[in-house]
Amino acid sequence: MTRDWWKHLILILGVIVVIAPFYMMVSYSFKSPGEIDRGEGGFFGRQEMMVDERCVKLRDPSRDDIAAAMDRFPGQTDAAIRTALVAEAEADCSMRPVVFNYSKAFTEAPLLRYLLNGVIVTASIFLIQVVVALPAAYALAKLKFWGRETVFGLVLFCLLIPVHAIALPLYIMLTKLGLTNSYAALVVPWTISVFGIFLMRQFFMTVPDDLIDAARMDGMSELAIVWRVMLPTAVPALMAFAIFSVVAHWNDYFWPRIVISGNRDLFTPPLGLREFKGDADGSFFGPMMATATVIVTPLIVAFLIAQKRFIEGITLSGMK
Amino acid sequence: MAGLKIENITKRFGETDVLKGVSLDIADGEFLSLVGPSGCGKSTLLRIIAGLEEQSSGEIYIGGAPVAGRRAADRNLSMVFQSYALYPHLSVAENIAVPLKMRRLSPLQRLPVLGRFMPGMRHQAAEIGTEITHAAKMLEIAHLLDRKPGQLSGGQRQRVALGRALVRDPTAFLLDEPLSNLDAKLRVQTRAEIAQLHRRLEATFIYVTHDQVEAMTMSDRIAVMMGGRILQCAAPDVVYDDPDTIEVAEFIGSPKINIVPVEVAETGEICLLDRKLDLLAQGRGKGVMSLGLRPEALRLAGEDAPIKGHVVHSENLGAELFVQIDAAGLGHPLTFRAAPRDRQALALGAPVGLAFDAAQALLFGADGLRVRDVRHHLPTQAEVA
Structure with a gap:
């Protein structure tokens, strides 16, 4: 010993x-x-x-x-x-x-439908988050403009706001827009990820300026630099962010429970668990746990495939 | 191909003046080196020429046309970076293709997957392919085209960076310390290759380096920069033999030039260690000046040598010997280049007498500027005695 x-x-x-x-x-x-x-x-x-x-x-x-x-x-x-x-x-x-x-x-319960909804929602959230976060992070890391530090300060500030604190105003806004009970309600509130902006900005800080200057000399526009140079070099950081984002929104019970009421076609997998919550005649724990197992399996498979990247990503960010 | 004209460029970063009015005329096809210690503003000047940085004032003309406000990409210059700055996710061939693709293909044709099916793409791709092969052959990297930059050695990456620069036939090449990440042996080899490349392409090269040997060996002209100014811009041998200021003399040449203090009498006679030299600097009044003596200007002399001292250190380079001699009355040791046959006489601690030919001595005033109106007068018999 x-x-x-x-x-x-x-x-x-x-x-x-x-x-x-x-x-x-x-x-x-x-x-x-x-x-x-x-x-x-x-x-x-x-x-x-x-x-x-x-x-x-x-x-x-x-x-x-x-x-x-x-x-x-x-x-x-x-x-x-x-x-x-x-x-x-x-x-x-x-x-x-x-x-x-x-x-x-x-x-x-239409579990396959729920799984499909889960895929649609998490994939759309992640894609839009990337489309927003990458250019924002590039600007914050590599471009010089007036007020950059203030904007970055605001990004950091937004990291401090818990989603639950703003859930009610968000819900009211979505209701007024008539967007509750839609995919939009599940996706739109999460499209701007300050965590993603912050994480990618920290990564972009480590990309040498020479590479960006070389791209400019080669005739790339700033947006082309983001998608053709920064995105491919940032794949490890992006993987880390993908895992955070996908895990968070695949497993999210709180938000779908709020904005999806009634329409079972829009249920995400965690909402599907409620189907087996027996009321008078006791709960069906067996099928309920089978559903839970089915729901987490895609994440576990993804984790095993991306295990190395996942660990890389966590050491890179070291937070959350 | 075209010449460049730089007119009175200044650059301020906050409170610091990095460039204080730099003007240069670079002829078409010239190889010009910007050389100076780190922080002298040479890289900033290169980045301003490239359009990556904006000057605070002044103007740059490429081929006679002012380029103010023009994007880096539209100046048709290409640049080789110190870190090579290759795209890590692209193969060598793709890296070299980037500048061509960005210029010749439409945004639709550049789409990741669909681009391949756009009209006219096949012809374009074939053309770009031929040019890549041509550039790769010229740089002898044709066998590396499928590799990623991470799988290449430093020297190979450097060639790929050169390939990416030359493939699109730019107006001028800007090179920012391209050799400083290579090991010493490879640096010497690549130095010669870049010089050959310049002769072959007959293009304008602007080469930034802190290594005066690189500047001396490759350039048509050297611009010595210090403190945001160009102190002297001339051919390498002129800068070496006939420097304008003491800083230039000290920066160019390895080992460094020996600077010894001399006294100038009212009559213009110059005394080193209370001994009259056969030099006259008339009309400058009494005072202290500096005399620059290259290590090869010194020679061994007998008892009556003007400088006497003993050996404190010696470096044997095989073909030559650099000996440090601590001379009485001078603050710091002098470096002297000796032939290998004198090695016996130059053992550590041995007494040595040094003399020099006054014609090879460089006189600098108290302000550091070169004093050129020096007359040599042969000493009379009486004076020698």
Whole structure:
């Protein structure tokens, strides 16, 4: 044992704290409701066949069903046919808990639609943020103009304003413009990212002036310099910003909950979780956790692909 | 191709005067070096010529036309930067292509993916391709065209930067210390190559450097800058042999020129260490002046030498020997260039006598300006005794 064991101990404890909810989420998405209630079954649950009560109830045979089934069960009483039909329904409606949870996640709510909405919203936010932030950051980092320091001071000042503080005025403005319940309501308030401007400005400060002068000598306009020279050199910083931006807006529950009321076609993935919030008859934790797992999977995949860049980005910015 | 004329350029950064009225005439096809210590304003002057910086006053004419207010891109000058400033995300070929593309292609044709399908693009692309190949062959970088700048050595990057500069056939080349990031050996080699390139292209070159050796070896003319002014602008041998001021004499030449104080009598006779020299500076009155002696102007002499001292340090360069001699009565040691055959006599601590030919001595007044009206008079027998 090295003498640094206590550092590892603290780190391991930290990891447990971070991982535990995630572990619960994935584990619940595998288990049957009974196992979740009783807290048993380990990580994967026992995966015994379970019967979906609602499915059976929906197929509860009516008089017509029984009459129609007469041919298949010749010479039997109605009660016996009914029992046989219920048994058939139960057989059809029984499945492994994992299948139950994930199929519920996709059938109970239009989860694919939510995922698509999530992609549309996060991608538009990020693209517009880049279109705004890059020229702004370039001007703040490399152009000399009167009042530049003041403008940069304002950018820093805006970093201090929490979104929740201005949520209400924003909501009122969007309502007056009649934009609530639209993609615009989800996208527009986030299009100017002062954090993005700040991050890119700090990165552009490190780009040598000679490179920009060379581009000017080569005949590029200032905007051409932004898109043809600064953007390609700033890819690592841009990746870091992309991760901050995409993670924040993909996972955002607060803002979509405010501006999207009713129209399920505009729900983003986190809003989809509410579908399984049972009111009287208890919550469907299994399908709910399956939905949560489906929602975070794209981010985890993206993280694994961009892991190296992600770490680079964080050391570059070292904040937020 | 055209000449450049710089007229009374000044530049202020806040309270500091960086350039204090600089005027220069650069002929078509000339290789002019701006040389001076760091902070003398030479790079600022180059950036003003390029249009990257605006002058506070004065005017620049390229090919006879004033260029005030014209963007850097529209002056048709090309520049090679100290850091090379290659686009890190583009290959060598793409780097060289940038100035051509920016000039010849329409904005639509420059679009990232769609541009390829714009009308006339194929012909243009082929033309640009030929010119890149031509430039690459001239600089012997044809085999590197597909690489990224990050995969190149310093010397190769330097060639790519030159390629990007020369591919579009500019009015003049501006070079801002292009050799200072290379190692010593490569610098000597590239120096010769740039000089050859200049002869071959017959274009105007303006070359900024703090290294007087580069300026001496490559240029048609040298402009020595100090404190925001051009002190002297002349051919290298003139600047070396016949400097206008003591600063120029001290800056040009390696090792540095020896400056020794001399006394001038009322009669104009000049005394070094109480010994009369065969020089006369008449009509200047009594006072102290400075005498500049190049290391090669000194020679070993016997007992009756005017300067006597002993060896404190010596540097053997193989073909020649630079010896530091601490002379009695002079504040600092003198540098003397000796032939290798004298090495035995110049051991550390050995007593040495030094003499010089008065014709090779440079006299400077108390104000640092050169005193040219010097007469040589042969000493009479009586004086020598």
